[in-house]
Amino acid sequence: MMILTDKKPRVNVEGILTHEEIHEIQHHLSHYPYPRAASLDALKCVQRRNGWVDDAQLHAIAQLLTISAADLEGVATFYNRIYRQPVGRHVILLCDSIACFLMGAETLAEAFQRELGIQYGQTTADGRFTLLPICCLGNCDKGPTLMIDGDTHGLVEISSIPQLLEAYA
Structure with missing residues (x-):
């Protein structure tokens, strides 16, 4: 598991998220005055693909939202229906x-x-x-x-x- 810090490491978002996920996250961003407000929508979007959000995906989402991974982790762990480890079908x-x-x-x-x-x-x-x-x-x-x-x-x-x-x- 990656250690989450307030430093924003640059990741290859396109290599981690699908084009559809990137497009959907950008769409959600257009509906909010602040990028952090799209956090939950972005996490749910990515979770739909494989049932949970891994560390690389979390960093990629944070980069798209221009927020820290630690901030996004706080959102992810606050909501009990965002899974940060694999779950069953x-x-x-x-x-x-x-x-x-x-x-x-x-x-x-x-x-x-x-x-x-x-x-x-x-x-x-x-x-x-x-x-x-x-x-x-x-x-x-x-x-x-x-x-x-x-x-x-x-x-x-x-x-x-x-x-x-x-x-x-």
């Missing part, structure tokens, strides 16, 4: 808010961990699933709630875990 986000906790989220998390054979923050050996906690999915009246690849599932019961996972085969 499907990311399972289990809500651990107080509402879901009271509705059995902890028991549900333990069942997912048993079923997948991994702990929070890990990816299954086949690269299919990554399991992560999330502080709230805004589906409090249907807890416990989880999200897989942007699909929200509420009132999830332990008995439905195998069928739910199979739907993302």
Whole structure:
């Protein structure tokens, strides 16, 4: 992993980002008065290609935005849906808010961990699933709630875990 500093090393942006990504980031830049404001859009754009943002990509994005890599890293690590390390093809986000906790989220998390054979923050050996906690999915009246690849599932019961996972085969 590269050490991020406020110094801006010059990188070959074209060798790291695709032409489509560069064009999309420049498009986002045109909508904001300050380059830093396009940070999240730029990170999401690059993450769409391979599921996460590596150090070289982060430096290239920072260079396009004319901000420091350290500043962009701060944005990337603040948002829990920007991944700075590889994740599985499907990311399972289990809500651990107080509402879901009271509705059995902890028991549900333990069942997912048993079923997948991994702990929070890990990816299954086949690269299919990554399991992560999330502080709230805004589906409090249907807890416990989880999200897989942007699909929200509420009132999830332990008995439905195998069928739910199979739907993302």
